[in-house]
Amino acid sequence: MRIHLHIGLEHVGADRLQEVLADKRDQLISKGVLFARSPGNKNHTRLFMAVTDADHVDPLRYNRGYITADKQKVLHDALAGDLAKEVAQHQPTDLILSASQLGACLSRTTELHRLKALLAPLSDDIRIIAHVDEQAAVLTRHYHEQILEGRGVSLAQELDLAGTKTWWDDCIASHPKIDPQAGVFEENQGAPFWLDYARLVTFWEDVFGTGSVALRSFDAEAFAAQTVTDELRDMFGIKGAIGKAAASDVSPPPSAAWMARGRQLNALILQVLASKKRILPRQLWRGFVNEIKVDGDAIDVASLSDISKTFATSNAKLIKAHKGLTAATFKKPRAKTPWCEADPMFGFRASQYLLGFMWRIDKATKEERKTKAADLARINGSPVPMPVTDDTPPKDGLSATARKLMPPLAVQNFEKLRTSSFAPHNKMGAVNEEELAAAYTPVPPRDLPKNNSGNVIVGCMKNETPYIVEWIAYHRAMGVDNFLIYTNDCSDGTSELLDRLQDMGVIQHRNNDNWKGNSPQQYALNQSLKEPVIKNAEWIIHIDVDEFMNVRCGNGTLADFFERVPDATNVAMTWRLFGHNGVTRLNDDLVIDQFDTCAPKFCPKPHTVWGFKTMFKNIGAYEKISCHRPNKLDDSFKNKVKWVNGSGQDMTKEAAESGWRNSKKSIGYDLIQLNHYALRSAESFLIKRQRGRALHVDRSIGINYWIRMDWSDFRDITIKRNVPRTRAEYDRLMSDPHLRKWHETGLEWHLAKAEELHGMPEFEDLYQQALKVKLNETERVAYALALDMES
Numbered sequence: 001m002r003i004h005l006h007i008g009l010e011h012v013g014a015d016r017l018q019e020v021l022a023d024k025r026d027q028l029i030s031k032g033v034l035f036a037r038s039p040g041n042k043n044h045t046r047l048f049m050a051v052t053d054a055d056h057v058d059p060l061r062y063n064r065g066y067i068t069a070d071k072q073k074v075l076h077d078a079l080a081g082d083l084a085k086e087v088a089q090h091q092p093t094d095l096i097l098s099a100s101q102l103g104a105c106l107s108r109t110t111e112l113h114r115l116k117a118l119l120a121p122l123s124d125d126i127r128i129i130a131h132v133d134e135q136a137a138v139l140t141r142h143y144h145e146q147i148l149e150g151r152g153v154s155l156a157q158e159l160d161l162a163g164t165k166t167w168w169d170d171c172i173a174s175h176p177k178i179d180p181q182a183g184v185f186e187e188n189q190g191a192p193f194w195l196d197y198a199r200l201v202t203f204w205e206d207v208f209g210t211g212s213v214a215l216r217s218f219d220a221e222a223f224a225a226q227t228v229t230d231e232l233r234d235m236f237g238i239k240g241a242i243g244k245a246a247a248s249d250v251s252p253p254p255s256a257a258w259m260a261r262g263r264q265l266n267a268l269i270l271q272v273l274a275s276k277k278r279i280l281p282r283q284l285w286r287g288f289v290n291e292i293k294v295d296g297d298a299i300d301v302a303s304l305s306d307i308s309k310t311f312a313t314s315n316a317k318l319i320k321a322h323k324g325l326t327a328a329t330f331k332k333p334r335a336k337t338p339w340c341e342a343d344p345m346f347g348f349r350a351s352q353y354l355l356g357f358m359w360r361i362d363k364a365t366k367e368e369r370k371t372k373a374a375d376l377a378r379i380n381g382s383p384v385p386m387p388v389t390d391d392t393p394p395k396d397g398l399s400a401t402a403r404k405l406m407p408p409l410a411v412q413n414f415e416k417l418r419t420s421s422f423a424p425h426n427k428m429g430a431v432n433e434e435e436l437a438a439a440y441t442p443v444p445p446r447d448l449p450k451n452n453s454g455n456v457i458v459g460c461m462k463n464e465t466p467y468i469v470e471w472i473a474y475h476r477a478m479g480v481d482n483f484l485i486y487t488n489d490c491s492d493g494t495s496e497l498l499d500r501l502q503d504m505g506v507i508q509h510r511n512n513d514n515w516k517g518n519s520p521q522q523y524a525l526n527q528s529l530k531e532p533v534i535k536n537a538e539w540i541i542h543i544d545v546d547e548f549m550n551v552r553c554g555n556g557t558l559a560d561f562f563e564r565v566p567d568a569t570n571v572a573m574t575w576r577l578f579g580h581n582g583v584t585r586l587n588d589d590l591v592i593d594q595f596d597t598c599a600p601k602f603c604p605k606p607h608t609v610w611g612f613k614t615m616f617k618n619i620g621a622y623e624k625i626s627c628h629r630p631n632k633l634d635d636s637f638k639n640k641v642k643w644v645n646g647s648g649q650d651m652t653k654e655a656a657e658s659g660w661r662n663s664k665k666s667i668g669y670d671l672i673q674l675n676h677y678a679l680r681s682a683e684s685f686l687i688k689r690q691r692g693r694a695l696h697v698d699r700s701i702g703i704n705y706w707i708r709m710d711w712s713d714f715r716d717i718t719i720k721r722n723v724p725r726t727r728a729e730y731d732r733l734m735s736d737p738h739l740r741k742w743h744e745t746g747l748e749w750h751l752a753k754a755e756e757l758h759g760m761p762e763f764e765d766l767y768q769q770a771l772k773v774k775l776n777e778t779e780r781v782a783y784a785l786a787l788d789m790e791s
Contacts (some may be wrong), residue, residue: 467745
């Protein structure tokens with residue numbers, strides 16, 4: 001077997017090639033070519049993170065939790081095992097591995113030896129491939145990405161090195177000392193040593209052998225075209241056709257003014273972080289830079305002609321040595337006035353923006369410090385001091401708050417739980433860290449065949465106006481094609497807002513005021529089976545507006561999930577219950593962005609925590625849709641249905657005919673989970689308490705419901721990768737003035753209702769009582785079990 005190791009480079013089409021390789025993965029397997037999945041679905045960042053030196057902490061390792069050597073070793077060993085299994089399963093003649101960070105970030109010979117040692121058990125036939133482009137052009141693209149990642153020094157850094165004969169060594173010598181908490185990494189602050197392509201070849205061939213490296217030209221327009229597959233076939237020696245790829249747009253370069261703004265803001269942020277008193281998460285930092293974006297002319301590559309001249313001689317030699325290069329590859333821009341930083345425009349002052357961002361930095365610091373402190377302390381070799389408060393539980397007992405709050409039965413439950421197999425914890429599940437980091441990329445709506453309604457959500461709503469557009473936008477952005485929504489007894493504008501969405505062709509809305517039977521929800525679900533949108537669906541999903549399908553694999557879409565469970569007919573999407581996260585006041589921010597504290601993954605009791613909702617294939621296997629699942633399995637389908645859990649594992653025997661919650665045998669969250677925001681803000685909880693629930697209209701929602709649902713012990717931010725594409729679809733929908741009017745009318749109704757309820761002693765007492773309930777996960781389970789016994 002030959003291993004093709006594609007090392008990038010960065011900003012020369014690696015992401016495009018990886019996207020096409022992932023899309024053609026099945027076709028390639030049929031030809032004996034394996035584009036490995038275990039190192040990552042597209043960009044094989046797990047491979048890169050596994051081989052860097054222990055002290056070479058880069059942004060990926062830092063943000064994905066592999067800071068310490070012991071955690072990195074766990075990743076290394078797991079990846080080695082996963083790769084070996086994948087190769088053994090498919091027995092390919094060719095293995096493709098691709099990570100743009102390999103070429104752009106590995107600068108130590110020890111790291112290449114680690115990489116070679118990891119691959120050696122698979123094959124000793126390893127070929128290195130890298131795409132290159134003219135250095136000044138690449139530098140401008142790289143500079144843009146560094147700005148988004150926090151670079152605080154200008155291009156003067158690189159221009160000062162222009163003309164040197166030892167570019168590689170000079171760049172590395174100028175790299176700053178790695179300081180993760182201060183936002184300083186070689187990758188985001190340092191000069192790109194790898195622009196010295198001749199030295200890059202020598203560096204890799206010294207370890208992998210003379211002639212092992214092949215350089216190829218990058219052509220942006222050719223890579224964006226459907227025929228980019230021709231490049232893949234040629235570079236990897238793939239025999240036979242693999243079809244064309246979907247065309248891709250060539251993104252316009254960013255404005256020089258925006259880059260100046262971002263650089264100046266970053267310089268101030270770095271000063272703030274240098275004190276080690278604040279922590280700024282990567283996504284939030286990147287968001288700040290994007291918020292100050294302005295349009296204008298891009299950096300003129302010709303102004304960096306001194307960089308081009310630095311490599312002219314060595315580039316000429318490379319053209320002769322590598323048949324994948326031509327004279328056009330390194331065509332130099334005509335020299336112009338040397339680069340200087342652009343005017344940031346409109347009187348921009350970075351300090352003013354920083355002041356405006358500080359409250360968000362402070363909030364993020366409080367959230368991040370809990371999860372980052374331990375790893376950072378281990379890097380520095382010092383213990384982690386934890387503050388002691390009245391709520392700090394003694395080693396052998398309850399917290400002071402719990403002792404005041406919990407009844408005797410709950411205290412007894414706590415003592416039993418602590419040493420039982422049902423004790424809640426968060427140490428379960430195999431999470432692919434490569435897929436839990438960067439924001440998901442947008443996906444276009446599917447072009448469905450006639451009389452095919454695709455993936456359909458059927459749901460019921462009552463007085464949910466502030467939350468509907470976000471919920472619709474989110475699910476449209478991740479692969480839901482159609483919506484059928486029923487409403488009853490709404491007074492906040494929910495019905496009118498849904499009518500407008502129907503007029504826009506986004507959903508179908510049905511009035512359910514005249515429901516009959518035990519619940520409006522079940523009546524609506526019975527009626528839905530008569531609707532063409534349900535009859536013609538591929539997959540049917542019944543979830544509520546406070547539930548969000550969180551696909552945790554691939555690009556976060558339903559298509560990515562379905563690819564991993566090709567034989568499934570039913571998917572049990574287990575709840576992950578999210579608490580109010582300290583948000584007391586109702587506001588118009590995105591739900592998925594506000595609330596990220598939740599229940600532990602392992603929490604078999606109380607019964608509600610592992611409840612699931614079902615996504616099922618429309619094959620006629622079941623006669624009825626119920627709240628959590630389809631029911632009444634047709635006898636002729638008993639051997640045809642396959643239920644899987646959120647990790648894609650078979651649970652048919654347990655769930656085929658009954659059940660609405662997972663057990664310890666069937667729990668799984670690795671590929672998909674259902675984020676359940678049952679409370680949202682404390683004021684939202686008040687309004688929910690006042691109106692009752694859709695399914696059980698005869699049950700009130702008091703403090704017992706809060707205790708069962710307000711989980712705040714652990715954080716899960718995986719769904720936030722969907723924020724950019726959700727926001728884009730949300731803004732697109734909200735550009736309709738009529739829809740926006742109904743949204744704003746409904747928000748005002750809810751704000752007014754919250755104020756009204758604060759003025760009523762019964763509800764104000766409930767509100768204050770709820771905010772005083774501060775329990776850890778074991779205490780909450782013990783209390784909830786006591787409440788279950790009482791009821």
